[in-house]
Each structure stands twice: as C-alpha cells, then as structure tokens.
Amino acid sequence: xxxxxxxxxxxxxxxxxxxxxxxxxxxxxxxxxxxxxxxxxxxxxxxxxxxxxxxxxxxxxxxxxxxxxxxxxx
Amino acid sequence: xxxxxxxxxxxxxxxxxxxxxxxxxxxxxxxxxxxxxxxxxxxxxxxxxxxxxxxxxxxxxxxxxxxxxxxxxxxxxxxxxxxxxxxxxxxxxxxxxxxxxxxxxxxxxxxxxxxxxxxxxxxxxxxxxxxxxxxxxxxxxxxxxxxxxxxxxxxxxxxxxxxxxxxxxxxxxxxxxxxxxxxxxxxxxxxxxxxxxxxxxxxxxxxxxxxxxxxxxxxxxxxxxxxxxxxxxxxxxxxxxxxxxxxxxxxxxxxxxxxxxxxxx
Numbered sequence: 385x386x387x388x389x390x391x392x393x394x395x396x397x398x399x400x401x402x403x404x405x406x407x408x409x410x411x412x413x414x415x416x417x418x419x420x421x422x423x424x425x426x427x428x429x430x431x432x433x434x435x436x437x438x439x440x441x442x443x444x445x446x447x448x449x450x451x452x453x454x455x456x457x458x
Numbered sequence: 459x460x461x462x463x464x465x466x467x468x469x470x471x472x473x474x475x476x477x478x479x480x481x482x483x484x485x486x487x488x489x490x491x492x493x494x495x496x497x498x499x500x501x502x503x504x505x506x507x508x509x510x511x512x513x514x515x516x517x518x519x520x521x522x523x524x525x526x527x528x529x530x531x532x533x534x535x536x537x538x539x540x541x542x543x544x545x546x547x548x549x550x551x552x553x554x555x556x557x558x559x560x561x562x563x564x565x566x567x568x569x570x571x572x573x574x575x576x577x578x579x580x581x582x583x584x585x586x587x588x589x590x591x592x593x594x595x596x597x598x599x600x601x602x603x604x605x606x607x608x609x610x611x612x613x614x615x616x617x618x619x620x621x622x623x624x625x626x627x628x629x630x631x632x633x634x635x636x637x638x639x640x641x642x643x644x645x646x647x648x649x650x651x652x653x654x655x656x657x658x659x660x661x662x663x664x665x666x667x668x669x670x671x672x673x674x675x676x677x678x679x680x681x682x683x684x685x686x687x688x689x690x691x692x693x694x695x696x697x698x699x700x701x702x703x704x705x706x707x708x709x710x711x712x713x714x715x716x717x718x719x720x721x722x723x
Contacts, residue, residue: 434543438713441706445643451650 396454403450410443472668475660480581480653500579503565507558536560536708544712545719552715559589560708563648567700570656571693578652578700583645586652590645593711597640600718613721644710651703655696662688 391398418436422429482495514529522530536557541549566585570578580586601610614636615629662685669675669682 430539431543434539434709437702437706437709441643441647441710444647445639448643448646448650451654452646 399454400450403453404447407443407445407447410446411440414439414443472665472673475657475664479657479660480577482577495575495577496579496582496585499569499575499577500566500585502575503562503569503579506565507561511557511561532561533557540705540708540712544709545716548719549712549716552712556708556712559593559711560704563589563707564701564704567652567704568697570652570659570700571697576656578656580648581652581656583649583653586645586649589648589707590641593644593714594641597714597718600715601721604719605721610718610721640714644707644714648703648707651699655692655699659689659692659696662686662692 414436418432421432425432484491485493485495485498510525511529514525518526533553537550537553540560541553541556545552563580566579568578569575570581605613611633615632616625620628665685666682666689669678670686674682
C-alpha cells in the first residue's frame with residue numbers, strides 16, 4: 385500500500401500554524417478575562433493590565449518556540 | 459538598496475520577500491565588515507536616547523519646561539507602570555536601569571517605521587540576545603546576593619506549602635523555566651516580533667510595488683491596491699506592536715529583578 389496522505393511544501397509553515405493554535409486560545413482567554421476584570425473593578429485597571437501583559441508574555445512563549453524551531457532544524 | 463534586493467529576486471513572476479531582506483553588507487565599499495545598516499541603526503538609537511535624556515536633565519528646574527517635561531513623563535511612566543508594580547518599594551533604585559532599557563529598545567524598534575532606515579534593530583537576534591543575557595546575569599547576581607546560591611535554588615524549586623508528591627513535578631519544571639526558558643523567551647520574543655513585523659510590511663509593500671508599478675494588469679491592480687492599503691494599516695499596527703514589545707521587555711526584566719530580590723512574592 386502506498387502513501388495514505390502526504391504533506392508537501394514548507395513544513396515549517398504548517399508546524400507554526402499548529403503551534404499557534406494553543407497560544408492563540410490562551411491569549412484570547414487572558415485578554416477576555418482581563419477586560420472582564422477591568423469592567424468589574426475599574427479602579428484596579430493598572431494592576432490588572434500589568435498582570436494581563438505578564439500572562440500574555442508567558443503564553444506567547446509557546447508560539448515563539450514554534451516560530452524558531454523550523455529555523456533551528458533547517 | 460532594499461528595492462534593488464527585492465527587484466533582483468523578481469523575474470517574470472511575483473516572489474514574496476524572504477529572509478534575504480535582513481542581510482546587509484558593509485555600508486560602502488571598503489568599509490569594515492561590521493559597519494552595516496543594523497549596527498548603524500543601533501548606534502543611532504543609542505545617540506538618540508542618550509541625547510534626549512541628556513537634554514531633558516541638563517538643567518533640571520523645579521517647574522519643568524519643554525523637553526524636561528517630556529523626559530519626566532517618560533521616567534514617571536516607567537516608575538509607575540513597570541518598576542513599582544513589579545519590584546515593590548525598593549523598585550525606585552532600579553528605575554534608571556529600566557528607563558534606559560525601555561527607551562533603548564523602544565527607539566530601536568521604532569526605527570522599523572522611520573522612512574529610509576526602516577529596519578527594526580532587534581530583527582537581528584544578536585541585539586536582543588545581548589540585552590537578554592545582561593538581564594539574565596543580573597538575575598543570577600542579585601539572586602545569589604540576596605538569597606545565597608543554595609537558598610535561591612531552594613526557594614525556586616521547593617517553595618514551602620505544596621504536597622510532597624507535587625515537588626517531583628514542580629521542581630524540574632521550575633528549574634527549566636527559570637534557568638533555560640527565561641533568557642530564551644526574553645530574547646526571542648523581541649526578535650520574533652520585530653522580524654515577523656518587518657517581513658509582513660515588506661511583503662505587502664512588495665505586492666503593491668509589483669502589481670501597481672512593475673506589472674500593471676487589469677486584474678492585478680486591485681490586488682496591488684489592497685497591498686498598498688495593507689502596508690499603511692500594518693505600519694500603524696507595527697508602531698503599536700513595537701511599543702508594546704519594548705514595554706513587555708522592560709516589564710519582564712523588572713519582574714526577573716523583583717523575583718531575585720523578593721523570592722516570597
């Protein structure tokens with residue numbers, strides 16, 4: 385039996401697309417919840433915004449690793 | 459020079475710009491090999507930042523006027539948004555370091571939208587790596603000074619109050635995240651955002667150039683128009699992203715310093 389399915393073209397682009405799914409969901413959750421928190425407690429906006437960006441930076445790390453790996457292996 | 463690069467790569471068909479738009483040779487014939495556009499941009503950023511803050515604090519007055527006003531706003535922004543929330547009461551000591559980091563990265567990034575220059579400094583990973591290594595070494599030094607080497611690793615890997623079995627999972631993850639992933643993500647985040655942003659603008663700009671100036675056809679022209687409009691939109695978006703990345707870089711640096719000084723929170 386031959387090949388069932390084959391992917392051609394730049395695999396790095398496909399890999400980055402897959403790697404961006406999780407962080408995409410995560411970043412959406414962080415900013416959604418952050419905006420909700422600011423709407424409930426407007427007087428804490430500064431604290432919430434700082435922590436929101438910190439969480440955003442940590443979540444984004446996964447997408448960044450996916451971005452770099454194709455370059456490392458090429 | 460950039461246009462020549464681009465056009466040389468294009469034959470009869472449209473080719474999207476690739477990593478070759480980041481490769482710059484010496485600025486003029488016979489120049490030393492390190493005198494390239496990226497180093498020129500970083501040198502310019504240093505001169506701008508130093509010059510601006512020198513002008514702002516040259517003759518400080520109780521009632522600030524002119525450029526001193528702008529300098530104070532920048533300084534207070536870093537103190538109130540980055541240093542104090544992240545480090546705490548003794549954060550004021552670190553404001554000078556954070557101000558220079560923030561504004562240096564900010565100006566380097568904004569070089570990406572300055573006409574003619576149009577290359578963000580950290581789109582070459584070396585510049586981001588050097589800044590991240592400096593913060594990383596600072597984190598090591600401060601942690602050892604304030605907690606001791608053994609104390610630092612104990613606070614990092616075995617904080618009190620967790621169920622015993624969880625430490626098997628927690629300790630290696632935390633070790634990896636603090637010692638390996640921190641400097642990696644700190645530098646790559648800045649680099650990747652600048653690199654991807656520059657590539658994106660270059661792509662839309664070359665679409666516009668190709669379909670509106672090089673090969674004008676009836677069906678190609680609307681595509682070129684979309685590329686032209688998207689170039690403008692993406693440039694505006696990049697200004698925002700570049701400022702945000704500079705802010706996050708300084709915020710994380712402050713967070714690492716704060717974690718080294720106060721392990722308990």
